Amino acid sequence: MIARRCPICKRLFEDCTCSSPARALPALTVACPTCGSRPGALCTSHSGTRPRLHDVHQTRTTAWRTT
Numbered sequence: 001m002i003a004r005r006c007p008i009c010k011r012l013f014e015d016c017t018c019s020s021p022a023r024a025l026p027a028l029t030v031a032c033p034t035c036g037s038r039p040g041a042l043c044t045s046h047s048g049t050r051p052r053l054h055d056v057h058q059t060r061t062t063a064w065r066t067t
Contacts, residue, residue, distance in 0.1 A: 004050075013051045014042065020053045027056045027064040034059045 006016035013020065022028070022042055031037065034057040035044045042051040043060060 013053065020051070022052060022054055022056055025056055027061045030060065030064045030067055032057050032060040033063055 004013050005011065006013055006018060006020075008018045009016055020042060028042070029039055031039050032043050035048065037043050037060075042053065043056045044050060045052050
């Protein structure tokens, strides 16, 4: 797997806050039932090879709403 970096801050996408609007979503406080991302980590797409930078899985939002 190639480590992808943010073009703005040059950090790994997993650690970037400037180009990952999903980091501001309250659903990140719970684990994702779909992809298995732990609380605080971005959801992943494509079998875990790419972080979802702009949204989270619907099941994660549902899990957050029910907690």
